[in-house]
Amino acid sequence: MIDQLSVFLPNKKGTLSTVAGALSDAGINMHVLVIADTAEYGIVRIVCDTPHAAARALSDAGLRATTTPVYAVRVPNTPGGLTQLLAYCEEKGLNIEYGYCFLLGEEGAIDVLKIDASAEDVLEAGGFEMVEPEEIYRVDEA
Amino acid sequence: MYYQPEIETMPREQLRELQLERMKWSVRHAYDNIAFVKKICNEAGVGPDDLTSLEDIVKFPFMVKQDMRDAYPFGLFAVPMHDVKRIHASSGTTGQATTTGHTTNDLTYWGDCFARGIYMVGGSQDSTIQVSYGYGLFTGGLGAHAGGEAVGCAVIPTSSGNTKRQVQIMKDFGTDILACTPSYALYIADTAIELGYDPAKEFKISGVILGAEPASENMRQEIRDKLGVQYCDVYGLSEVMGPGVAMECEVANGLHFAEDHFYPEIVNPDTLEPVPDGEYGELVITTLTREACPLVRYRTRDVTRIISEPCPCGRTHRKIDRIVGRTDDMMIIRGVNVFPSQIEQVITAFPEIATHYQIVLTREAQLDKIALNVETEPDFPIDEVRKIEDLKRRLGAELKSNLQVQVEINLVEPKTIERSEGKAKRILDLR
Numbered sequence: 313m314i315d316q317l318s319v320f321l322p323n324k325k326g327t328l329s330t331v332a333g334a335l336s337d338a339g340i341n342m343h344v345l346v347i348a349d350t351a352e353y354g355i356v357r358i359v360c361d362t363p364h365a366a367a368r369a370l371s372d373a374g375l376r377a378t379t380t381p382v383y384a385v386r387v388p389n390t391p392g393g394l395t396q397l398l399a400y401c402e403e404k405g406l407n408i409e410y411g412y413c414f415l416l417g418e419e420g421a422i423d424v425l426k427i428d429a430s431a432e433d434v435l436e437a438g439g440f441e442m443v444e445p446e447e448i449y450r451v452d453e454a
Numbered sequence: 455m456y457y458q459p460e461i462e463t464m465p466r467e468q469l470r471e472l473q474l475e476r477m478k479w480s481v482r483h484a485y486d487n488i489a490f491v492k493k494i495c496n497e498a499g500v501g502p503d504d505l506t507s508l509e510d511i512v513k514f515p516f517m518v519k520q521d522m523r524d525a526y527p528f529g530l531f532a533v534p535m536h537d538v539k540r541i542h543a544s545s546g547t548t549g550q551a552t553t554t555g556h557t558t559n560d561l562t563y564w565g566d567c568f569a570r571g572i573y574m575v576g577g578s579q580d581s582t583i584q585v586s587y588g589y590g591l592f593t594g595g596l597g598a599h600a601g602g603e604a605v606g607c608a609v610i611p612t613s614s615g616n617t618k619r620q621v622q623i624m625k626d627f628g629t630d631i632l633a634c635t636p637s638y639a640l641y642i643a644d645t646a647i648e649l650g651y652d653p654a655k656e657f658k659i660s661g662v663i664l665g666a667e668p669a670s671e672n673m674r675q676e677i678r679d680k681l682g683v684q685y686c687d688v689y690g691l692s693e694v695m696g697p698g699v700a701m702e703c704e705v706a707n708g709l710h711f712a713e714d715h716f717y718p719e720i721v722n723p724d725t726l727e728p729v730p731d732g733e734y735g736e737l738v739i740t741t742l743t744r745e746a747c748p749l750v751r752y753r754t755r756d757v758t759r760i761i762s763e764p765c766p767c768g769r770t771h772r773k774i775d776r777i778v779g780r781t782d783d784m785m786i787i788r789g790v791n792v793f794p795s796q797i798e799q800v801i802t803a804f805p806e807i808a809t810h811y812q813i814v815l816t817r818e819a820q821l822d823k824i825a826l827n828v829e830t831e832p833d834f835p836i837d838e839v840r841k842i843e844d845l846k847r848r849l850g851a852e853l854k855s856n857l858q859v860q861v862e863i864n865l866v867e868p869k870t871i872e873r874s875e876g877k878a879k880r881i882l883d884l885r
Contacts, residue, residue, distance in 0.1 A: 318837035320830075322866055348839055353865065355837060376830070376867050380837040409838050426837065 313381040313432065314445045316424070317358040317366050320376035323351075330373060331356060338369040343449055344424075346412045357412070359424070361450035379454070382426045384443040385435060389421040397423055400438045406431050416448060457573040457605065458566065461714050462769045469770060473717055474508050476742035481505055481514070484748040487532035490525060491517075491750060511717065511740055512728055516751045522552040522693060531555050533746050543591045544692045544791060554593075554692055555746035561600060563743055567698035567712045568601025568663075568688070574703045574710075574767075575661025575686045577631050579606035584624060586634035586642065587666070587789070588614045593696030594666050594789060598633035601663075601698060607631075614638060621646045621653075628658040633688075635789045636669035636677065641820040643680035654682030663688050665697050666789035667822075668777060687776060691754060693747075694739050700774050708761040708773030715743045718774060719751070720760055723781040731762040736781050737774065755782045785815060785881065787822045787859045794880050797826065797861075800852050806834045806845055810871045817885045825862040826853070827871055 321327045328347070335342060335358075344359040360366050363379045370377035387393035394413065401408060409426040416422050422443055425431075432442060445451050456462045464472070482502035484491040495501055498515040505511065522530060531538065538555040556564070572583065583602040587594030595613055602609035610627055612620055614634065620642050623629065632639060639662050646653045653659060659681055665688035669677075674685050689709050690697035699716055700709035711718050720735040721728050729735040737754045741747075757780060761773040785792045794813060801807050808829040816823045828849075835841055846863045853861040 316837065318835075320836040320842075320865070320867070322864075350839055350843075353842075355839060355842075357837060371868070374867055374869055376836055378832070378836060380835065409840065 314359065314384045314424070314443070314448060315363040315379040316382045316426075317360055317363045317370075318378050318380045319356040319358065319370055321354040321356055323353050327375075328354075328356065331358075331370060331375065334369050334373040334375070335360065335366055338365065340366045340369065341449075344412065344414045348410065357410075359414075359448060362452035363449070364452050364454045380426070382424050383431060383435065384445075384448065385423045385425065386416075386441040386443050387421050387423055389415065393421055394423060397425075397440060400435075400440070401425070401427070401431075404431075404434050404438070406434065416443070422448070455573050455576070455578070456769070457570045462570060462710075462771065464714075464770055466770055469713060470508060472714060473742060476714075477508060477511065477717055477740060478502065478505050480740065480742050480744070480748050481511075481750055483532055483745070484750050488530055488748075490521065490530060495750075508717065511719065511751065514740075514751050516726065516738065516753050517749055518753050519552060519693065519755070523550050526551065527553045528555070530747055530749075532748055533557060538746050540596075542593050542596075542692050542696065550796070552693055554695075557745040560695070560744055560746055562604075563715055564597060564695050564698060565600035565604030567695070567715060568597055568701075569604035570710070570712070571663050571686050571688055571698065571701035572601055572605045572607065572631060572661075574701055575631055575663060575684045576704075577605060577607060577661060581605070581630040582608040582610065582628055583631040583633060584610045584612055584620070584627070584629040586612050586614055586620055586632060586638060587697075592789070593690065593692045594633075594635070597690065597696035597698055598663065601633075617642055617645045618649065621649055621651070624653070624659060625651065625657055630658060631661045631663060632659060632681070632683075633663040635666050636664040636673055637667060637788065637817065637820050637822060639664050639677050639681070640673065643677060644820060647680065654680060657681070659683055661686060663697075663701070665689060667786040689756075689774065689777065691756075694741060694749060694752060694754075695744070699739070703765065703767040703769060705765055705767050707765075708775050710765070710769050710771045710773050711760075713771040715741070717742055718760065718772070720758070721753075723757070731760045731772075734759045734775075734778065737777075753781075755780050755784060757781060783881065785813070785824075785883075787815070787824050787857075790857070790859050792824070792857050792859065796857055797853065800849070800856055801828065803852070804845075804849055806830055807849065808868075811880065812871045813881045815881065815883045815885050822885065823862065824859060825864055827864045827866045829866055829868050829871060832868075 342360040346357045348355045367377045411425040494515045540556040544552045585598045589595030663686045687702040688697045689700040700711045702709045717740040719738040723736040758774045812827040814825040
């Protein structure tokens with residue numbers, strides 16, 4: 313599993329910029345940034361280097377930030393890559409809260425999934441390869 | 455025109471004699487029939503026999519809302535249930551509500567008190583009165599209704615809500631007098647105007663009897679102008695009776711206190727010592743005729759002053775000024791009383807929510823809105839919309855069921871809610 317940086321953003325001008333600024337000031341590089349928006353607030357999900365240090369930097373900046381363990385699964389960068397994974401999750405009754413995809417290097421796509429259950433063994437039994445955090449970002453201690 | 459000329463214009467000396475006679479009865483009735491009253495009087499070393507003049511009332515101990523909560527539901531009733539004909543209750547969390555019983559006489563006097571206000575705005579048996587206060591445990595609807603019936607008006611019990619229909623009825627039925635909260639009266643007026651009417655010119659309405667929440671002079675004037683009416687401010691509280699304890703005559707300079715049924719005092723809220731007439735302080739009420747729930751020196755928490763100068767209208771009952779504030783932190787939201795402590799109590803039942811909170815009161819489209827700013831605890835998962843929405847929904851539902859008003863929940867970033875030493879500024883009233 314990888315540690316995703318999660319940030320709660322009230323719907324106010326300039327808050328996303330505060331997030332980016334605080335990470336930049338802390339010298340933290342982002343690899344993925346996804347925003348989930350609702351009418352009243354947003355949630356920013358980030359994969360970055362040293363996620364725990366990042367969460368602390370954002371908390372110090374007055375933001376509500378935390379790290380969340382999520383599954384990172386390697387899928388082939390070809391049509392149908394994601395379909396296979398989702399079909400398998402459905403078959404096994406794994407409920408996906410949210411997810412997003414990104415490319416890592418040239419060859420592979422990575423699907424990030426939030427599943428509220430212990431799914432690692434189930435996914436691996438289905439032949440899916442879990443991506444280690446070190447492959448994506450610089451790891452740090454909580 | 456007076457509804458009860460002999461009482462409303464009674465010479466002061468005669469009125470004071472009547473008050474003393476009734477106060478002696480009332481205090482004895484409370485002392486003899488309510489164990490709590492007897493207990494606090496005994497502790498204070500006073501009894502009904504110590505009451506030989508109206509001023510002697512200051513020797514007696516105060517009663518407060520908490521006493522009513524502690525006595526929930528019927529601990530302060532002075533008559534057997536056989537004689538109780540109606541029970542009203544104030545809003546409040548379970549076990550915190552206060553209940554007030556009414557005998558047949560209590561209900562009759564209540565109607566009479568409110569009926570005086572109907573005459574003050576020029577009403578009579580020929581009038582049609584539309585009661586747009588909520589009917590129910592809240593005393594507004596049935597109190598105004600009783601007033602209309604006492605006068606012999608045609609009473610339209612529309613209750614609150616369905617504002618377009620309120621306008622339609624006001625127009626079609628030829629409503630003369632509207633009774634509701636000030637904010638709702640303004641909302642009805644604005645709705646009528648939106649529908650293309652000019653109620654001030656086109657509608658028959660000539661008077662409004664509005665209360666249960668504060669209204670600024672600007673707001674009053676706006677209501678007068680938009681509806682083309684005389685404005686009667688009505689004061690009351692469910693613990694003591696309901697609307698009709700004091701009502702504003704055409705002179706529009708204070709509300710005539712129903713001194714034949716209630717004895718008002720103004721005390722300094724810090725020292726609890728009486729203040730001279732004209733000086734602001736907390737209104738304290740001793741009931742004079744209430745049978746089911748007599749109260750001795752009940753602290754209303756409402757801040758006002760007594761206006762003792764004779765009123766040009768001819769009524770001899772002294773007036774109280776408009777309520778200028780509270781000595782506690784009670785909020786009035788659309789006529790419903792809400793205490794921050796009630797909100798706090800709900801919040802503490804949610805481990806996901808931090809204990810710091812802020813209440814923001816606004817007025818949108820003439821209606822009070824209450825928003826609650828809260829922070830989640832650091833370990834609450836903020837990465838899922840569903841969990842956040844679920845938390846907001848549960849908190850909102852719990853508040854609604856406890857407070858009877860809809861509360862908008864805003865989750866805010868940590869530490870945006872002010873932490874202050876001592877008394878935190880929990881309420882931001884932008885109305």
